[in-house]
Amino acid sequence: MSGKLSRASLNGFLNYGLVAAVFLIVQAMRAGGHVSNSLNGQLVPICAYICMAVSLNLTVGVLGELSLGHAGFMGVGAFSGVVAAVSLTNVVPSAGLRLLAAILVGGILAGIAGFLVGVPVLRLRGDYLAIVTLAFGEIIKNIVNCLYVGVDSSGLHIGMTNSNALGLAEGGKVIMNGPMGATGVPKLSTFFAGFLLVLFTLAVVQNLVQSRAGRAIMAIRDNRIAAESVGISITRYKLTAFITSAILAGMAGALFAMNYSTVVAKKFDFNTSILVLVFVVLGGMGNIRGSIIAATVLTILPELLRAFSDYRMLVYAIVLILVMLTTNNPQFRGLVARLLPHRREGDSDGSGKEVGSHE
C-alpha cells in the first residue's frame, strides 16, 4: 500500500519468516542426524498443534468468544480425513495428493460442524458458546466411539452397531472400528506437509484479520453495540470467524491423525481442547506469534521433562505458572518494552481500558 507496509503486515511476514527459518534449521539438523527419535516423532504433532492454536486464537483472541471444544473440530477432521484417505487408496496413488484430499475433506466436514454449532449459538450474547462447544466436543467423542465405517468395492458402509453389521464385501476394509478408533491408518503426514499447513493457516488467519471482514470481527470483540451502530452484521461476522477457525482445526486434525497408525477418539477430548486453549492464553490473546511459540514449547516440554519421570506433569504445571507470573510482572514487561523500542506509540500502557464507558 503506497510503498509502505503497515505494522500488521510486517508482523505477518515476520511470522512466515520465523516458521520457515525453524523449518530449515530442523531439516538441516535432521539431515545431520542431530534430532532425537522422540523429537522426530513430535514434529508433525507440533505442526498440528500450531495450526490448532493459531485457529483457536481466531475465535478466542480476535473474535473474543470462548470455545472449549476446539479438539472436537480437530476430531471431526481427523476421522473424516482418515476415511477419505483410506477410501481413496486405489483411486489416488500419490501419497501427497491423498493427504491433501484428506486435509480438504477434514476441513470441509469440520466447517460444516462449525456451521451447525455456530448458527444457533452465535446469535446469543454471553458465554453460551463455551457451554455448547464443551458439549460438542464430548458428543463428537461419543459418536466416534460407536461409529463403524468400512469401505469395499461398492463404496462406504456406515453403521452404529458393530463392524460385522457393515456387510462388507470380499476384500473390504474396516476403517473405523467403534471404541477401537481408526486402525490401519496410512502414515501419510510428513514434516514438510505440516510446515505447509502451518503456512496456510497463518496466511488465512493473518489475511483475514487484515481485511474488511477481520476489522468487523475485531469491532464486534471491542464493542458490539458500536459495531451494530455502524452497520456491521454481528451474526454474519461471528460465524465467519468461528467457521474459519473450525475448518482450520479440521485440517490440523487430518494432518495429526495421518501421523499415527491408530487414532482413538480420546485424543480429541476435553483435555486437548484445554491444552490448545492454554497455548492461546499463554501466547497472548490475538497474538499469532505467541500462539506459535507457546504451542511449540509446550508440546516439546513434557518430552524434555521425562527425566523427572513421575513428577513430569507437576513440573510442567509449575513451569506454566512461572511463565504466567513473570509475563504478568510489571517490571518484566517494562524490561521487554525497553528491549523492543519499536512498539507502537501510546501502546505502552498495554491496557485496553475504555475511557468513560461505565454502564
Place this chain on the structure above:
Amino acid sequence: MSKMVPLPTNSIIPERDLDKIPVLETRHLGIDFGGLTAVDEFNLTIGRTEIAGLIGPNGAGKTTVFNLLTKVYQPTRGTILLDGKETSGMSTVQVNQAGIARTFQNIRLFSSLTVEENVKIGLHNQVKYRTVSGLLRLPSYWNQEKIAHERALELLSIFNMEDLAGHRAGSLPYGAQRRLEIVRALATNPSLLLLDEPAAGMNPSETAELMENITKIRDTFQIAIMLIEHDMNLVMGICEGICVLNYGRIIAKGTADEIKRNPVVIEAYLGKKKEG
C-alpha cells in the same frame, strides 16, 4: 441561519428544507419498560439540512429517543419515517444502512484498534469487497483498501486528526475520542447524524471548535444533525429547531429564542416560582 417555518404537524423546520422530504418524521412514538412509560407521544420533524437540538433535564428520556430511532429499543407504539420510509421491523444495522448514524454518551470506540481502523470500520458498508478477495489478496482487495485508507484520512482531516491515524483509539485524550466517534459515524455516509452529548468533558475552547465543526459537517455533507447536549451555549448557538423533553414527553418546540423565554421550559429546569 434560515428562517424556521411551522408545519401542520406542529413542528418547525428551516425554510430552505420545505420542498424536500423531511429526513426524519416521528408520529406518536413511545416506549414502555414494563409499567414505566419512558417516552410517549414523541412527534418531531427534522428538515433535510437542519441542525436540531434535543434538550431536557437528566432522565427526561433523551438518550432513549436516540435508542428508539436507531432501534436499539423497538418502539412500543408509533412510527418513524426516515426519508419518508417507515423503519418498523428494521434492526440497528439496517437503520444505519438506511441512513442514521450516531455517537454515544459513554464513548464506544473500538479501543484496541487504531484510529484509522476505527474509521475504516465505519466505512464497512461503503468500501466493499468479498471476504474471499481479502483472503486471497485479489486486486479488488488492494484497490478497495487503498480507497478506504484515503477516505479515512480525508474524514479524519475534518478534525485535523490525520496525524493520529496510527495511534490506538483507547490511548487518545477524551476530546479526541469524542471527535473520532463523530468521524466514525460520518464514515457510514448517513443522512441523519445523532450526537449524544458531543461536548461532554470538553473545555470551552474545544467546545467552540466543536460548534464550528458541527456546522461545517452539515454544510459540507448536506446532512441533518440532531444533538443531545447540556451545554446551552452550544445548543442555543447552532441548533435551529430545539425540542425540550421532560418525563418522556415533549414540553416545548421552537427556536432558541422561543425556548429561552418559554415559562414551561424554565420551570422544568429550575422549578416553579414560589407563590406570593
